[in-house]
Amino acid sequence: GQQLNQSPQSMFIQEGEDVSMNCTSSSIFNTWLWYKQDPGEGPVLLIALYKAGELTSNGRLTAQFGITRKDSFLNISASIPSDVGIYFCAGHFSGAGSYQLTFGKGTKLSVIP
Amino acid sequence: KAGVTQTPRYLIKTRGQQVTLSCSPISGHRSVSWYQQTPGQGLQFLFEYFSETQRNKGNFPGRFSGRQFSNSRSEMNVSTLELGDSALYLCASSFGQGAGYTFGSGTRLTVV
Numbered sequence: 239g240q241q242l243n244q245s246p247q248s249m250f251i252q253e254g255e256d257v258s259m260n261c262t263s264s265s266i267f268n269t270w271l272w273y274k275q276d277p278g279e280g281p282v283l284l285i286a287l288y289k290a291g292e293l294t295s296n297g298r299l300t301a302q303f304g305i306t307r308k309d310s311f312l313n314i315s316a317s318i319p320s321d322v323g324i325y326f327c328a329g330h331f332s333g334a335g336s337y338q339l340t341f342g343k344g345t346k347l348s349v350i351p
Numbered sequence: 352k353a354g355v356t357q358t359p360r361y362l363i364k365t366r367g368q369q370v371t372l373s374c375s376p377i378s379g380h381r382s383v384s385w386y387q388q389t390p391g392q393g394l395q396f397l398f399e400y401f402s403e404t405q406r407n408k409g410n411f412p413g414r415f416s417g418r419q420f421s422n423s424r425s426e427m428n429v430s431t432l433e434l435g436d437s438a439l440y441l442c443a444s445s446f447g448q449g450a451g452y453t454f455g456s457g458t459r460l461t462v463v
Binding site for chain 1: 386396406409441454459
């Protein structure tokens with residue numbers, strides 16, 4: 239089945255630093271989504287990407303849909319303490335009979351004030 | 352507008368019992384999906400419903416089942432609970448295929 243490799247697994251950074259994480263897939267996706275999950279809560283959608291090569295920003299967050307449709311990255315600029323959490327990438331393929339998201343294992347981000 | 356509502360938030364059950372979890376999607380969303388989240392396996396897809404029809408099912412045993420009602424609300428049921436079923440169960444709703452999925456806060460199920 240489809241698998242997503244998300245890296246790094248965890249990161250410790252100083253407040254104010256930029257962060258980069260990425261996901262690669264063995265299969266093509268039509269949509270890439272990036273979520274953030276806080277402890278005890280469900281994932282919250284940060285950015286959705288719908289076209290190969292698309293670069294989308296949401297405040298300090300920027301994400302790109304890879305040209306090959308098999309990868310995506312998320313950048314966070316000038317990190318702040320509230321950026322702490324687990325970030326997940328998810329891919330969606332809009333093919334016949336396919337109505338599910340495939341998730342990466344997550345990147346746990348810790349920000350040192 | 353109201354988000355995805357899952358009830359209950361926390362649940363403790365004994366092995367062998369069954370459990371029913373509920374999910375109310377965002378108004379207007381007709382697709383409801385369920386995911387199981389565990390530290391070891393991450394987020395795993397259980398099933399997806401659209402207009403009361405199950406369109407896709409993940410690789411879980413038949414003890415896991417679900418349904419969707421005409422108002423798009425969904426329930427999932429787990430019968431004959433096992434210790435390994437302890438997890439955070441998340442529901443997500445979407446307007447349509449490929450659109451962003453909005454998740455609820457989840458139901459934390461503990462099987463003892």
